[in-house]
Amino acid sequence: MASTATTRAVAGAVKVVKPIFSRDLDEAKRRVRELYRAWYREVPNTVAMFQLDITTRQGRNKVREMFDKNKHVTDPRVIDMLVIKGKMELQETIHIWKQKTHVMRYFHESEEPRAADFMSKFYKGHDP
Amino acid sequence: MAARVLQQCVRSLARPSLRLCSGNLSVRAAVAPVVTIHRPLSFVADTRRTRWLVQSRVSLAGVLCRQYGDLPPLTLETIKDRVMYVLKLYDKINPEKLQTSSHFMKDLGLDSLDQVEIIMAMEDEFGFEIPDAEAEKLMTPEEIVQYIADKKDVYE
Numbered sequence: 001m002a003s004t005a006t007t008r009a010v011a012g013a014v015k016v017v018k019p020i021f022s023r024d025l026d027e028a029k030r031r032v033r034e035l036y037r038a039w040y041r042e043v044p045n046t047v048a049m050f051q052l053d054i055t056t057r058q059g060r061n062k063v064r065e066m067f068d069k070n071k072h073v074t075d076p077r078v079i080d081m082l083v084i085k086g087k088m089e090l091q092e093t094i095h096i097w098k099q100k101t102h103v104m105r106y107f108h109e110s111e112e113p114r115a116a117d118f119m120s121k122f123y124k125g126h127d128p
Numbered sequence: 129m130a131a132r133v134l135q136q137c138v139r140s141l142a143r144p145s146l147r148l149c150s151g152n153l154s155v156r157a158a159v160a161p162v163v164t165i166h167r168p169l170s171f172v173a174d175t176r177r178t179r180w181l182v183q184s185r186v187s188l189a190g191v192l193c194r195q196y197g198d199l200p201p202l203t204l205e206t207i208k209d210r211v212m213y214v215l216k217l218y219d220k221i222n223p224e225k226l227q228t229s230s231h232f233m234k235d236l237g238l239d240s241l242d243q244v245e246i247i248m249a250m251e252d253e254f255g256f257e258i259p260d261a262e263a264e265k266l267m268t269p270e271e272i273v274q275y276i277a278d279k280k281d282v283y284e
Contacts, residue, residue, distance in 0.1 A: 033244050033260055040248060067241060 020080040028079040032067070035086045039063045046093055050100045054107070062106055202282045207254075208273050214249050215269060228270045243267070250276070 022028040043059040046052070052059070070082055092098045115121045200206075208228065216223040221236055232238045232246065247263040254276055258266075266272050277283065 029240070030260055030264070033240070033264065036241055036244055037248060037260070040245065064241060 017077070020077050021083075022076050022080055025074065025076055025079075028076040028083070031083045032079060035083050035090070036063070036067060038090055039086070042090060042094060046103065049096060050098075050103055052100065052103065066106070202277075202280055204273065204277055204282060204284055207276050207280075207282065208269075210253055211250065211269050211272050211276075214253050215246065218246065218249070226269075228273070229268055231268050233267065240264075247272075254280075256280075 022031060040060060040063065043063060044056045047054060047056055047059055070079075073079055073082070093103065115124055115126065121127075212226070212228070215221055215226055220238060220242055225236065230236055232243050233240075238246075243266075244263070247258055247266060250272060251258050256279065258275070262275065266275055
């Protein structure tokens with residue numbers, strides 16, 4: 001499967017590297033879709049097991065948000081790495097190795113958003 | 129859904145050949161509306177489940193009325209109706225703009241992850257797994273209907 005050796009193309013920019021799992025972008029996207037399916041199916045079980053105070057719909061929107069955050073990535077190896085991390089999170093959630101607080105951390109409930117405009121930053125004391 | 133089955137009951141009651149089990153059917157028809165439970169499901173319309181509780185297929189041969197516990201047979205029409213029903217329930221789709229030939233990405237402006245969600249809803253509705261390699265090609269409701277008809281051996 002990982003058969004391409006590390007070679008440097010003579011012409012210049014293109015570098016052939018060893019892939020992590022998928023050889024091209026389509027395979028990487030397929031892995032992303034599989035991971036999304038697994039998460040989508042897992043959310044109602046998570047809400048029930050951890051006795052979370054959110055609805056299934058909110059949970060699924062949060063999953064979609066986390067996936068959309070990395071929508072712009074095009075490198076297959078980066079996508080594979082993100083899929084691996086997503087699978088790790090999924091495993092920890094399914095086996096209840098996490099706790100309620102770890103799952104609710106995704107929702108940033110008690111964090112204040114950082115100030116963006118000049119006056120708020122000034123009042124808080126941040127450098128502009 | 130229940131209305132259609134009741135119609136079927138009335139029609140079969142009218143046929144003289146089914147006189148033997150007409151009494152049975154009338155009892156069933158009375159029970160059927162009580163038995164169908166409508167559970168509010170947010171996205172997945174599990175019309176299959178309500179049909180389980182309504183009475184099963186009546187043998188049209190007319191000699192014996194064997195009531196096997198089976199779903200009514202799929203036709204292209206029913207598949208299309210169920211697919212469109214599920215799609216209309218999806219909140220990211222505008223039900224007025226939806227047609228059988230509307231492309232999910234180009235016409236309805238959906239994402240690839242939205243398309244995954246739609247295919248998962250179809251899996252839940254029809255009760256069989258659709259592998260991702262084939263699921264990524266299903267981009268219009270028409271294609272979904274064709275795929276399900278292929279898998280379930282429905283033809284006309």
